[in-house]
Amino acid sequence: MKEKKRFICQQCGAVLPKWMGKCPECNSWNSIVEEMIVSPAGSTHRTYKQPVSLNDIVYSEEERILTSIGELDRVLGGGIVPGSLILVGGDPGIGKSTLMLQICGNLSKNRKVLYISGEESEKQIKLRADRLGIKNGTMYIMAENNMDEIEAVISEIKPDIAIIDSIQTVYFPQISSGPGSVSQIREATVKCLRLAKETGSAIFIVGHVTKEGSLAGPKLLEHMVDCVLYFEGERYYSYRLLRAVKNRFGSTNEIGIFEMRDKGLAEVDSPSKYLLSGKPNGTPGSAVVCILEGTRPLLVEVQALVSKSG
Secondary structure, eight states, X not given: OEEEEEEEETTTOOEESSOOSBOTTTOOBSOEEEEEEEXXXXXXXXXXXXXXXXXXXXXXXXXXXXXXXXXXXXXXXXXXXXXXXXXXXXXXXSSHHHHHHHHHHHHTTTSOEEXXXXXXXXXXXXXXXXXXTOOOSSXXXXXXXXXXXXXXXXXXXXXXXXXXXXXXXXXOTXXXXXXXXXXXXXXXXXXXXXXXXXXXXXXEEEEEOOSSOOSOOGGGGTTTSSEEEEEEOOTTSSEEEEEEEEETTSOSSOEEEEEEETTEEXXXXXXXXXXXXXXXXXXXXXXXXXEEETTEEEEEEEEOOOOOOO
C-alpha cells in the first residue's frame, strides 16, 4: 500500500502542493486541509474493455423510465434514462428526500428500487413512507454509509433505480478524511458513476447545500454526473421549483412546480393561477404578461410604481 499526502480546498476542490492560508482558485480563507490517501500498489497486468461500433448500439426513447410524476418527467426530458447518474441538490429541509421517496413509491409497483439512506434508519424511513401513503412493492431499504457495502449491494441486486441520500454521508474506509470532505465525495461519485454504467441502474445522489461551506456542495460534482437538478424554494412557503442546470438527455429550460402538503409533494397543474392569485382588480400599474419556460407558457403579473416629481 502506498500513502500519499495532498492539500485540498474544501470549498472548490483545488489540489495544492502545500498548505496555504488562502486558496488561489476560489480566494477562500482557511479552507485548505491536509488529507492522506491510501491506494493499493499498481498491478502490472491490466485488462481493457473492447470498443463497440457505433452502428451496433441500439437505443430507443421507449427505454426511458416514467416516474408517474409529470413535473419531474418534464424536467428530466421525458423520464429517467437507464444507466444515468442524476444529482439532486438543494437546501436542507427543502423536500429532496420526500421527492426521492415518492419516486420510489411510484416505481416500486413494477420495477426494482433500492433506497439507501445515510441519515435515517430503516424504521424512520418506514414511518415517513407510511405518512406519504407509500405501499411497498419491490422496494428495498438500506441504512448504510460505507461505500464498499453500498457497491456490493447494488452489484448484487442490480435495481432499476437506486437512490443514495445523501452523498455527504458516504465514506470510503481507505481515505483518512471524514465523510463530507472533497476527497470522499469525489471518490463516492466516481464509484456511483461506474456502477451506473456497468449495472445499467439509474442512480440518484442527493447533495445538500450549506451556507457555511463545511460540506462540499453539488457545484463540485456537476462535471461528473449526467443530470443536475436543483430543488428551490423557501422553507416556510409551500411551493417548490425543480429545474435542471445540466441535462445530457434533455433540455435545461424546463421547470417543475410542486406544492408541499401533509401527504408529500403535489404537482401544480396550473402555475398561472397561483402566480395571479394575489393580483388586484382594476388597479393601475399592474399588467399580466405571458412568459415561456421551456415548452410551458406562464402568466405572471408585472407591477410598475409611478410617482409625480416636482
